[in-house]
Amino acid sequence: MTGIIVDTKAIQYHIGLSTQMLCEAKYAFLPGDPDRVNPIAAFLDEARELTQHREYRSALGYVDDIPVLVMSTGIGAPSTGIAIEELARLGVTHFIRLGTTGAIQPHVHLGDLIISEGSVRLEGTSGHYAPIEYPAVPSLALTQKLVEATKLQNFSYQTGIGCSSDSFWPGQERYDSFSGYVPKHLQGSLEEWQRLGVLNFEMESSALFIIARTFGLHAASLCGVIALRTQSEAVQPNVYAQVKERLAIVARDAVRLHHKAHGTPL
Numbered sequence: 001m002t003g004i005i006v007d008t009k010a011i012q013y014h015i016g017l018s019t020q021m022l023c024e025a026k027y028a029f030l031p032g033d034p035d036r037v038n039p040i041a042a043f044l045d046e047a048r049e050l051t052q053h054r055e056y057r058s059a060l061g062y063v064d065d066i067p068v069l070v071m072s073t074g075i076g077a078p079s080t081g082i083a084i085e086e087l088a089r090l091g092v093t094h095f096i097r098l099g100t101t102g103a104i105q106p107h108v109h110l111g112d113l114i115i116s117e118g119s120v121r122l123e124g125t126s127g128h129y130a131p132i133e134y135p136a137v138p139s140l141a142l143t144q145k146l147v148e149a150t151k152l153q154n155f156s157y158q159t160g161i162g163c164s165s166d167s168f169w170p171g172q173e174r175y176d177s178f179s180g181y182v183p184k185h186l187q188g189s190l191e192e193w194q195r196l197g198v199l200n201f202e203m204e205s206s207a208l209f210i211i212a213r214t215f216g217l218h219a220a221s222l223c224g225v226i227a228l229r230t231q232s233e234a235v236q237p238n239v240y241a242q243v244k245e246r247l248a249i250v251a252r253d254a255v256r257l258h259h260k261a262h263g264t265p266l
């Protein structure tokens with residue numbers, strides 16, 4: 001069956017946004033947490049809240065005269081997939097995830113930024129868009145601008161492969177869960193990812209990369225380290241404020257650099 005008609009002018013069912021509300025924004029910053037939307041938007045000019053539907057809180061602001069949407073995805077790949085589907089309909093072409101993450105390599109420190117070069121697809125959503133052999137890789141151009149912006153700020157950072165898991169506990173081999181049990185096929189998985197050079201665990205990047213890439217759109221991922229899994233299973237809330245600020249600054253500057261180098265995205 002072909003010919004499904006999508007009314008791009010309409011308010012999108014899940015995110016509650018329409019083309020008109022986006023003011024032609026081509027760039028979207030995507031934190032998971034709705035509470036990170038307004039603090040990130042505060043680093044943009046003329047920032048204002050748009051709406052909130054379900055886990056999707058949104059705000060709009062400007063980098064110079066470039067409109068930028070900030071919208072939460074909620075936790076995990078399914079809600080991230082819905083966010084990308086609906087934002088793509090509204091004309092967004094460049095997606096930057098601004099997340100938190102747990103580092104699994106000993107040389108990574110709390111508060112470091114991790115700029116993704118690719119992601120292990122330990123989630124189910126991306127498989128609905130492309131077979132597992134298809135690589136979850138970000139846009140090179142957008143990623144390069146994240147690196148450039150991070151360096152200009154002198155923030156400590158790493159680049160490399162992350163792992164996007166469908167669960168916070170067993171998929172990231174945490175034993176401090178309700179049952180304390182990690183199924184056999186995931187026991188030892190953390191050590192295996194370490195030995196394969198994977199830097200970190202989070203939950204959305206691989207779905208974002210696959211869906212954007214298969215749509216012919218552009219995505220990148222920048223995460224701040226709030227857990228050191230080589231030392232503990234716990235997250236460290238004391239670095240959250242610093243991480244949030246760094247994510248906002250780097251994303252804002254990366255948009256400026258990207259726009260300067262590539263012009264207004266089509």
Ligand SMILES: O=P(O)(O)O[C@H]1O[C@H](CO)[C@@H](O)[C@H]1O
Nearest residue numbers: 031032033075099100202203
């Ligand atoms: O801080 P956010 O962007 O939500 O990202 C991370 O935090 C959540 C888990 O605590 C997951 O969404 C994970 O990817």
Ligand SMILES: O=c1cc[nH]c(=O)[nH]1
Nearest residue numbers: 100101102201202227
């Ligand atoms: O350890 C962590 C920290 C943040 N987000 C995750 O998914 N895992």
